[in-house]
Amino acid sequence: xxxxxxxxxxxxxxxxxxxxxxxxxxxxxxxxVFSFIFILIAAICVIPVVFVLIISLSSNQxxxxxxxxxxxxxxxxxxxxxxxxxRSLVGRAFLVSVGVTVSGTLVxxxxxxxxGYVLSRxxxxxxxxxxxxxxxxxxxxxxxxxxYLINTRLLQLGNTxxxxxxxxxxxxxxxxxxxxxxxxxxxxxxxxxxxIDGAGQHTIFYRIVLPVSLPALATIGLFLSFAxxxxxxxTLIYIQSTHQHMFPLQYVLVSIDRSIQFLTRSAxxxxxxxxxxxxxxxxxxxxxxxxxxxxxxxxxxxxxYFVSGLTIxxxxx
Amino acid sequence: MKRKATKDDVELIALALPTTVWYIxxxxxxxxxIIIAFKRYRPIRGANxxxxxxxxxxxxxxxxxxxxxxxxxxxxxRNTLLYNAAFIVLGILVPVTLAIxxxxxxxxxxxxxxxxxxxxxxxxxxxxxxxxxxSFLSVDRGLVNRLLLTVGMEEVxxxxxxxxxxxILVFTNLWKGMGYGMVLYLAAISGIDGQLYEAAVIDGASKxxxxxxxTLPMLRPVxxxxxxxxxxxIFSTDFGLFYMVPRDSGALISATQTIDVYVYxxxxxxxxxxFSSAAAFMQSVFGLFTILTANFIVLRLDPxxxxx
Numbered sequence: 001x002x003x004x005x006x007x008x009x010x011x012x013x014x015x016x017x018x019x020x021x022x023x024x025x026x027x028x029x030x031x032x033v034f035s036f037i038f039i040l041i042a043a044i045c046v047i048p049v050v051f052v053l054i055i056s057l058s059s060n061q062x063x064x065x066x067x068x069x070x071x072x073x074x075x076x077x078x079x080x081x082x083x084x085x086x087r088s089l090v091g092r093a094f095l096v097s098v099g100v101t102v103s104g105t106l107v108x109x110x111x112x113x114x115x116g117y118v119l120s121r122x123x124x125x126x127x128x129x130x131x132x133x134x135x136x137x138x139x140x141x142x143x144x145x146x147x148y149l150i151n152t153r154l155l156q157l158g159n160t161x162x163x164x165x166x167x168x169x170x171x172x173x174x175x176x177x178x179x180x181x182x183x184x185x186x187x188x189x190x191x192x193x194x195x196i197d198g199a200g201q202h203t204i205f206y207r208i209v210l211p212v213s214l215p216a217l218a219t220i221g222l223f224l225s226f227a228x229x230x231x232x233x234x235t236l237i238y239i240q241s242t243h244q245h246m247f248p249l250q251y252v253l254v255s256i257d258r259s260i261q262f263l264t265r266s267a268x269x270x271x272x273x274x275x276x277x278x279x280x281x282x283x284x285x286x287x288x289x290x291x292x293x294x295x296x297x298x299x300x301x302x303x304x305y306f307v308s309g310l311t312i313x314x315x316x317x
Numbered sequence: 318m319k320r321k322a323t324k325d326d327v328e329l330i331a332l333a334l335p336t337t338v339w340y341i342x343x344x345x346x347x348x349x350x351i352i353i354a355f356k357r358y359r360p361i362r363g364a365n366x367x368x369x370x371x372x373x374x375x376x377x378x379x380x381x382x383x384x385x386x387x388x389x390x391x392x393x394x395r396n397t398l399l400y401n402a403a404f405i406v407l408g409i410l411v412p413v414t415l416a417i418x419x420x421x422x423x424x425x426x427x428x429x430x431x432x433x434x435x436x437x438x439x440x441x442x443x444x445x446x447x448x449x450x451x452s453f454l455s456v457d458r459g460l461v462n463r464l465l466l467t468v469g470m471e472e473v474x475x476x477x478x479x480x481x482x483x484x485i486l487v488f489t490n491l492w493k494g495m496g497y498g499m500v501l502y503l504a505a506i507s508g509i510d511g512q513l514y515e516a517a518v519i520d521g522a523s524k525x526x527x528x529x530x531x532t533l534p535m536l537r538p539v540x541x542x543x544x545x546x547x548x549x550x551i552f553s554t555d556f557g558l559f560y561m562v563p564r565d566s567g568a569l570i571s572a573t574q575t576i577d578v579y580v581y582x583x584x585x586x587x588x589x590x591x592f593s594s595a596a597a598f599m600q601s602v603f604g605l606f607t608i609l610t611a612n613f614i615v616l617r618l619d620p621x622x623x624x625x
Contacts, residue, residue, distance in 0.1 A: 051452055118333040130337075
């Protein structure tokens with residue numbers, strides 16, 4: 001399983017011996033039909049992204065007359081120019097998104113891996129108790145109302161960046177993935193000998209366990225960073241509209257959706273002329289692209305880590 | 318004989334302390350807070366939430382009784398259960414079929430490229446997806462209405478007519494989720510021992526027989542676990558799908574209001590803690606009950622593959 005996490009595995013194809021594989025292939029005609037079906041499905045999955053990209057590059061005039069089209073009447077970079085002009089809003093939201101993603105990922109990797117390591121120690125006296133501690137929340141949760149009231153009334157997280165970070169920092173599933181990884185890759189003997197050399201568990205964790213577990217930490221880090229980058233729900237719940245400067249990009253999209261005036265209202269630094277020329281339709285789609293492009297460009301490279309993380313999580317034990 | 322806690326144990330407790338605190342604050346306190354469904358919650362001046370909650374008056378099942386006097390529970394329970402039933406069936410059928418088909422493609426490169434493209438929607442947020450849907454369904458600008466006009470049909474007020482929404486939501490959910498499922502099953506398929514197929518070929522098994530006799534049985538553990546998990550979540554829905562994608566349109570409530578959407582709206586919109594906590598309580602408790610039942614049934618039928 002360690003080799004799976006290292007991510008060298010080709011998932012797509014079963015490795016059959018060459019001769020057997022050739023004999024056991026589906027007929028050429030069937031392969032053609034299957035290939036066609038998959039090209040079609042793949043296109044359906046990607047076309048909306050391309051479509052919104054095209055809309056963001058369409059001139060406002062073209063949108064108003066012909067609606068959203070795959071081939072606009074006229075192309076225009078106005079939407080992106082507008083985002084640049086209003087960077088006090090969109091740029092700030094971008095920084096909030098990046099900041100929350102980076103700090104959330106760091107906090108999350110630390111919290112998940114510390115618990116994962118503790119659970120992986122077979123000699124730990126309270127191992128059972130702690131296993132239950134992380135297992136029960138997988139079955140039962142207090143629900144939105146109780147969480148909301150405790151986070152806002154008791155913990156006072158409302159309108160703070162902590163509210164965008166802490167509630168989704170730990171996931172029992174990730175703790176289990178890490179526990180499984182530590183169990184399978186770090187021999188007990190290594191830890192025992194470190195103990196004999198006088199190292200405490202903290203030293204062992206930071207000096208030995210974490211450095212050799214980078215692939216697993218990277219996997220969990222990826223899960224977390226995509227979750228933080230894509231999150232809008234925490235902002236919806238915990239950040240009030242009086243605190244617009246704390247909105248991440250995802251939530252800027254939500255609030256534009258709620259009132260198209262959001263852009264104009266917060267464009268107080270812009271001249272009246274700028275506002276009049278604001279390409280409202282394409283600007284929204286341009287923000288969508290700012291959110292999507294980093295993901296679309298990076299996930300193909302990270303895909304294998306996702307797959308290995310999911311696979312290891314499915315291992316019972 | 319239980320031994321005493323050693324220095325090692327103390328160090329491990331210390332190492333796990335931040336995460337333990339996290340679990341207590343963000344999962345166990347809310348579990349305890351669920352009693353709010355049986356209270357008439359009133360914040361007490363100067364007292365913290367827990368004290369206010371404990372001192373608030375017990376009202377038994379009043380919140381539930383009042384909630385069920387409205388037409389909302391019937392709609393939201395029906396929607397939640399029916400959508401999840403559709404999602405569970407399609408969520409196994411489609412990804413398993415696609416994974417088996419993809420694993421058979423002659424060109425490894427084509428398979429890889431298609432897999433990557435089909436996986437893309439999984440990485441996008443529901444807010445982004447709601448914009449995609451809007452670009453097709455917008456009344457005056459959307460591609461679909463433009464096409465309808467071109468072929469001489471009347472345009473549809475998509476965000477005001479509930480009837481097509483069950484199909485739209487099921488399709489959107491499948492669109493976003495099938496890549497994830499497919500990748501999981503592909504990983505399981507790649508783990509199947511190739512010798513099984515070799516032996517089958519030597520015995521003259523057709524492709525179809527190989528799928529039914531080897532691939533599907535070998536996928537059963539993964540299918541079972543994913544099935545239990547999704548049955549366990551049958552009272553929960555993806556808030557973003559049902560709230561963001563229909564753009565919170567009031568006209569669509571009959572087709573889009575699920576328990577999660579209702580709880581959110583009752584809490585944040587109507588500020589009705591009684592209604593929202595009663596609905597959230599049922600969601601949590603029924604959810605616990607279903608996951609235990611699903612696991613129990615699998616434990617009886619197929620103990621190897623149960624979740625716990």
